[in-house]
Amino acid sequence: MPYTNRQLKLAVRPKDLITPDVLVLSESPIAPLEEGQALARVKYLSIDPTMRVWMADIPQYMPPVQIGDVMRAFGLAEIIESRHPDFKKGDKVSGLTGFQEYALITGKETRGFQKLPSIPFLSDINFLNILGINGMTAYFGLLDLAKPQSGETLVVSAAAGATGSIVGQLGKIHGCRVVGIAGTDEKCKWIKENLGFDAAINYKHPDWKAQLAAATPKGVDINFENVGGEVMQAVLDRMNLHGRVVLCGLISGYTKQDPGLASFGQVLIKRLRVEGFIIFDYVSRFMEAGQKLGMWKMTGKLESRETIVKGLEKAPDAINMLFRGDNIGKLIVEL
Numbered sequence: 375m376p377y378t379n380r381q382l383k384l385a386v387r388p389k390d391l392i393t394p395d396v397l398v399l400s401e402s403p404i405a406p407l408e409e410g411q412a413l414a415r416v417k418y419l420s421i422d423p424t425m426r427v428w429m430a431d432i433p434q435y436m437p438p439v440q441i442g443d444v445m446r447a448f449g450l451a452e453i454i455e456s457r458h459p460d461f462k463k464g465d466k467v468s469g470l471t472g473f474q475e476y477a478l479i480t481g482k483e484t485r486g487f488q489k490l491p492s493i494p495f496l497s498d499i500n501f502l503n504i505l506g507i508n509g510m511t512a513y514f515g516l517l518d519l520a521k522p523q524s525g526e527t528l529v530v531s532a533a534a535g536a537t538g539s540i541v542g543q544l545g546k547i548h549g550c551r552v553v554g555i556a557g558t559d560e561k562c563k564w565i566k567e568n569l570g571f572d573a574a575i576n577y578k579h580p581d582w583k584a585q586l587a588a589a590t591p592k593g594v595d596i597n598f599e600n601v602g603g604e605v606m607q608a609v610l611d612r613m614n615l616h617g618r619v620v621l622c623g624l625i626s627g628y629t630k631q632d633p634g635l636a637s638f639g640q641v642l643i644k645r646l647r648v649e650g651f652i653i654f655d656y657v658s659r660f661m662e663a664g665q666k667l668g669m670w671k672m673t674g675k676l677e678s679r680e681t682i683v684k685g686l687e688k689a690p691d692a693i694n695m696l697f698r699g700d701n702i703g704k705l706i707v708e709l
């Protein structure tokens with residue numbers, strides 16, 4: 375059956391947030407499948423802050439998306455036709471689908487597409503949050519890099535987001551006092567009342583730094599940093615001697631010149647260990663993390679939440695939602 379693909383391609387590089395000229399919609403027919411190819415209908419797109427980085431022509435951990443390319447994105451899809459030995463019609467897959475309605479998988483270039491296992495207590499969407507990049511990032515960033523000990527104080531920023539909400543819950547599972555920093559009272563209420571954080575601080579309140587001090591009476595042993603800038607500075611000022619700073623993300627600097635830190639001196643004075651990481655370095659251990667995260671989900675120790683936006687044409691502004699703080703939990707575009 376002939377299909378028409380609708381795709382969002384990078385037309386110009388964004389200067390700040392994504393304006394309507396940055397990603398343009400185009401339509402093209404899909405050629406009949408050749409031997410070794412499979413066609414997948416994309417169902418869900420994962421919206422990630424790093425997309426804004428991928429659009430910029432700056433040194434980064436993957437090549438930037440080139441002008442004219444379909445915008446890179448993770449997604450979930452269902453195989454609708456196959457002449458590929460590894461995939462059959464009806465298989466659900468995850469991988470780099472891109473901002474498009476159909477993804478072609480070829481024998482040579484599978485873009486890491488993997489079949490989703492069918493596990494009764496996990497929804498498809500769980501493979502984009504708890505068992506997706508965000509779950510993996512929370513797991514390895516916190517447990518491998520920071521190695522939390524019972525009784526320690528953990529502070530996580532962007533705490534009601536996809537990664538931060540899992541980090542905080544993992545901190546509780548490991549016996550930490552967990553303090554989350556987020557941008558609305560609704561987010562703070564969710565992480566405290568539903569996810570069991572010990573304290574939640576809205577960094578948009580005028581006295582939030584005093585609240586942070588009150589919420590961390592024994593100082594901070596682990597800072598899981600998702601934001602950077604002023605938020606990170608305030609947490610560094612509360613760090614204990616030999617504390618650990620997991621540099622996961624610096625979203626406050628993705629759309630503008632990185633504000634950096636007013637003073638890097640706390641790292642020296644407090645003898646901190648600051649370590650950046652990129653989750654793709656841990657791919658060979660995803661199975662290990664998946665088993666643990668799946669077990670915590672099954673036993674009710676991990677909760678997740680999604681903000682879902684419908685329609686491919688909404689995908690460009692969905693990226694902006696991350697920078698406006700419009701999402702609670704994982705931000706997803708449903709096609």
Ligand SMILES: NC(=O)c1ccc[n+]([C@@H]2O[C@H](COP(=O)([O-])OP(=O)(O)OC[C@H]3O[C@@H](n4cnc5c(N)ncnc54)[C@H](OP(=O)(O)O)[C@@H]3O)[C@@H](O)[C@H]2O)c1
Binds near residue numbers: 534535538697703705
């Ligand atoms: N190292 C890795 O391999 C890796 C992998 C995945 C993600 N990350 C990073 O982890 C961080 C979180 O990613 P995510 O996918 O889980 O996104 P997310 O937390 O679900 O969404 C981003 C959140 O960041 C907050 N934010 C945006 N601009 C901000 C600013 N200027 N100051 C303070 N907070 C701001 C917003 O919440 P508020 O309402 O609270 O402001 C927003 O909801 C990002 O920095 C991302 O780049 C890193």
